Amino acid sequence: MTLRREALESLPVRTALPELRAALESGGAAVLCAPPGTGKTTLVPLELAGLTGEGPARRVLVAEPRRIAVRAAARRMAWLLGEPVGQRVGFTVRGERQVGAGTRVEVVTTGVLLRRLQRDPELAGVDAVVLDECHERHLDADTAVAFLLDVRAALRPELQLVAASATTDAQGWARLLEAPVVAAAGVSYPVEVVHAPPLRPVRPPHGMSVDPALLEHVAGVVRRALSERAGDVLCFLPGAGEIARVARLLAGAPAEVLQVHGRASAQVQDAVLAGDGAGRRVVLATSVAESSLTVPGVRVVVDAGLAREPRVDHARGLSALTTVRASRAAARQRAGRAGREAPGWAYRCWTEAEDGRLARFPSPEIAVADLTAFALQAACWGDPQAAGLALLDAPPAGAMAAAGAALRAIGAVDGEGRVTQRGRRMAGLGVHPRLARALLDGAAEVGARTAAEVVALLSEEPPRSYGDDLAAAWRRARTDSDAYAARWRTEARRLEGALGAGGAGDARGASPSGPHTRPRVGGTTDNSPAPPARSLPRDAAAGLIAALAFPERIARSRGGHGYLMVSGTGAEKAAGSGAGRSAAGSADRSTPAAPEWLAVAVADRPVGKAAARIHLAAPIDEGTARAAAAALLRTDDDIRWDSARAAVTARRVTRLGAVELAERPLPAPDPAAVREVELAALRREGLGLLRWSPEALALRRRLDFLHRTLGAPWPDVSDAALLAGAGEWLGRGVARTDVRQVLTALLPWAGGEAARLEELAPERLEVPSGSRVRIDYGPEQPVLAVKLQELFGLARTPTVAGVPLLIHLLSPAGRPAAVTSDLASFWARGYPAVRAELRGRYPRHPWPEDPRAAPATRRVNARRESGR
Incomplete structure (x- = not known):
């Protein structure tokens, strides 16, 4: 074992070590700001552990946000010490651990660190913790910092804490930690930025969708870079699907095409990071390659300018990643990859003018993600509302409320938000609380192995090539030998072991219905001792576990491809979808029937669409639906206004969330409720x-x-x-x-x-003829419509409440002849013209020259009548 001193002494962060040691000795905490490639991830932990020959022997934990970074950092530090991983430098990720009795530096994911803190808040035996890549603002990292600050304040003030960041925007961390910023200058090589936007406009990203035209353009830019520049090319894309598509477009390129993302196997990731110098390489990577990792040989970066961030729709019970424009900080980080070992070039697939419109930094995960797991961590820590945690950004109140409701529904916290024994068990399983609930309750129904295998399938969504039928994807994972299947088997074994370690009783804990009930397939809950696990058909077992994990996504058919989720969101299967058909086929296997009920494991809502799109589901029956979503099962009196009938309808309805299961008429509804419904209808409809x-x-x-x-x-x-x-x-x-x-x-x-x-305001007015004529009280002026002859002898306009009437003077046939609100003026100036026009048309009626002196009449002229 030979210490590689030359490599250690070449790392630029060495110049900042004296200041870092002084900060830790005086205050116990520091913010280390060092550019990528300076050695902050590798040299600093070795120095703190006393493994470079300086300082006392100490034990150091290093927390990284991603598993690929954990393995890479451990491997690099072990190489610097001249020994294999697992001796003085080891690592732990979910499902994999390489440490020994003499391990002094252990690299872990932030998730592993959080579970360790929950089990042992004092971190017995640990002298220092380095939280790497804090600038990325992952939720686990923010939470770990908050917990560690609590530990330093209450339990172990001597525990040293280093928050390491690759950006210069470290003042927020410095204020939070009440610690100085120690800056290390990097030996960076110049990187020339080349803007290479598409020649034609491309559609902006939405949801998980990226315009294929942009991916074709990115592949073209990679080919251009290969022809114009020397060295390997590192291309940043938002996800594994886009990486696979660009890899296909690069078939025949004069370089080996490699893919690095969270789903890639450890062997592939290790090979990319090791580099063998044999020929040119194109490395297609997600944001996992932005920092912490050095990809040897890279001289060119091609940046598609996209990233994936979590989003949650609390109203619909949907959470997923969404594609967004990368921030300016991310773009700088990515470009810097080209200058780690020599001068390089960064090709950006957007215009220079767009740079200024990019967000400065990526969104903190705490502001946009599902906070259910965070809320459970906080509850286990003793701060259910996270009000006392030292966080850079407070969690949104709405997201915390939704998380609390979800935790209460699965029995992880009580009505006051305090963690239950069941909740602590869930937090220790290393999966999302929803999946932990499915694992515990599902194991009691179908056995630990079956529950563990399905939960492992749900914890990392299988590739789209596995299809959208959960049971079929399960069968494929059991038989395939691809990278996903290998990871799935490892995780399934880990979860089964975790169940065994917790004891059989833990798998039969509280369900949403109460502290001592658990779901029973068939639609009932009881308080009786749990029977032995039953052997269900594979499809039914898969559906049960998915329903337990995502009860609000249980969906009932509306006919055709349409479904209604318990959450109230409409959902649709893609045309030709196989989701659920494996157990619901008809006698004619060529035309399988769609199941009435689905347990939806994966769904998203495309931008601009009202209905969610189902990506992974399994069939269930109504009994399973009722049991899995028991907290959402209720019977209500439904009293509402029926606009079509213009009447109140009353019925007693049993619902599973938004899905109606049964109804019957309600013969004697509550009168007060009926009255409220009628009042609401009046106010709504008028x-x-x-x-x-x-x-x-x-x-x-x-x-x-x-x-x-x-x-x-x-x-x-x-x-x-x-x-x-x-x-x-x-x-x-x-x-x-x-x-x-x-x-x-x-x-x-x-x-x-x-x-x-x-x-x-009389209803009628008596006119000179003796008739009582109705007054029309319109929105403007009251109107009196009367035949002209009936007003003979009336000199002035009558009034009501001091307002002159608007008189509509009618012809003998009842047609309008004149309108006036000044009768005196009409007799003097308007009447002669009306008389001249109408006397020939109505000769039997009187048309005196002076109507003011003539008697009013309702009849025709008596003299003319007698001579007819």
Whole structure:
């Protein structure tokens, strides 16, 4: 074992070590800001552990955000010490551990660190913790920092803490840790940035979708870089699917094409990071290669400019990754990969003008992700609301509320948010709480091995090539030998072992229905001792586990490809989908029937679409649906307004979330509830729901006229005013309400003014002919429509409440002849013209020259009548 001193002494971070040691000795914490490639991930832990010949022997934990970075960092440090991994330098990731009795530096994922802190908050035997790549703002890393600060404050003030960041924006961490920033200058080689945007516009990313035209352009830029520059090419793409597509487009390129992403096998990742110098390489990578890792031989970076961030839709119970534009910080990090070993070039697949429109930094995961796992960690730590945790960004209140509700539903926390024994068991399983619930409750139903295998399948979504039928994907994982299947088998073994380590009783803990109940396939829950696990068909077992993990995604068929999820979200299977068919086929296997119920494991909602898209599902029956989503099962009295019938309907409905299971009429609904429904309908649909008699309409217009003309005490009978007081006057229901009686009750009886209604706004007016003519109280001026001969002898316009009537003078046939609100002026100037026009048309009617002196009449001219 030979210490590679020359390599150690060449690392630029060495110059910052004295300042770092001083900061740790004085305050116990420091923020180390060092560019990629300076040795902050490798030299600093070795120095802190005393493995380079300086300082006392100490034990150091190094936390990395990704498994690929854990293995790479451990391998690099072991190489510097001249020994294999597992001796003085080891690592632990979920499902894999290489440490020995003499291990002094252990590299772990932040998830492993969190579970270790929950088991042993003091971190007994650990002298220092280095949290690497803090600038990436992963939720586990933020949480680990908060927990470690609590540990330093309450339990172990001597525990040293280093927050390492590859960016210069470290002041926020410095304030949080109350520690100085120690900066290390990097020996960076110049990188020339070349903007290479597509020649034609491409569609912006949405959801998980990336325009194929952009990927074709990226492949073209890679070929261009191979022809223009020397060295290997590192190409950044948002996900494994895009990497696979670009790899196909690069078939025949003059270089070996390698793929690096979270799903790649450890052997492939190790080969890429080791480099053998045999020929040129094109490494297609996700953001895992942005920092921590040095890919040997890279002189050129091609950046598609995209990244994946988590998003959660609390209203629909959907969470997924979404494609976004990479931030400026990410773009700098990626470009820097080209200058780690020599001068390089960075080809950016966007215009220079777009640089300024990019976000400065990526979104902190705590602000955009599902916080269920975080909330469980906080509850296990004793701070259910995370109010006392030292976090750079507070968790959003809405996301925390949704997380708390989810944890209560699966029995992980009690009504006050305190963690239960079951919740602690879930937190120690190393999977999302939803999957932990499925593992525990599913093991009691179908056995530990079956539950572990299906949960392992759900913990890392299988490749799309496995199809969208969960049971079929399970069968394929059991028989295939690809990288995914290998990881799946490792994780399934780990989960089965975790169940065994926890004891059989733990697998039969609380279900959403209560602290001592558990789901039973067939639709019941009970408090009896759990029976031995049963052997269910593979499809039924897969559906049960998926339903236990994602009860709000249980879906019932609407016919065709459409489903309704328990959450209330519509969902659709793709045309030709095989999801659920393996157990629901009809007798004619060529036309398999779609299952009535699905347990949806993976779904997303495309941008602009109302319905979710199902990617992975398994069939279940109604009994399983009821048991898995027992917390969402309820029976309610459903009293609502039926607009088509203009009446209240009442029924008793059993629902599983938004899905109706059964209903029956409710013969005697609660009168108060009925009244509330009718009031709501009135306010929503308006007063037209009431039965308005002609008398009621006339009275309302008269009262409206008086209110507009005289004001108080005459009541406001507008729609808004009547609806505002509907709670007082809607006594016997919409159908039986006497609107005229309601309006009469509004009259100003108390002051005696009601008695003047006929005086101020008479319903009819007696004209000179003796006729009583109805007054139309319209929205403007009251109108009196009367035949002209009936007003002979009336010199001036009559008024109501001081307002002149607008008189519509009618011909003997009842047609409009003139309109006036000044009768005297009409007789003097308008009448002669009307008389000249109508006397020839109606010769039997009187047309005196002076209508003011003529007697009014409702009849024809008597003299002409007798001589006919």
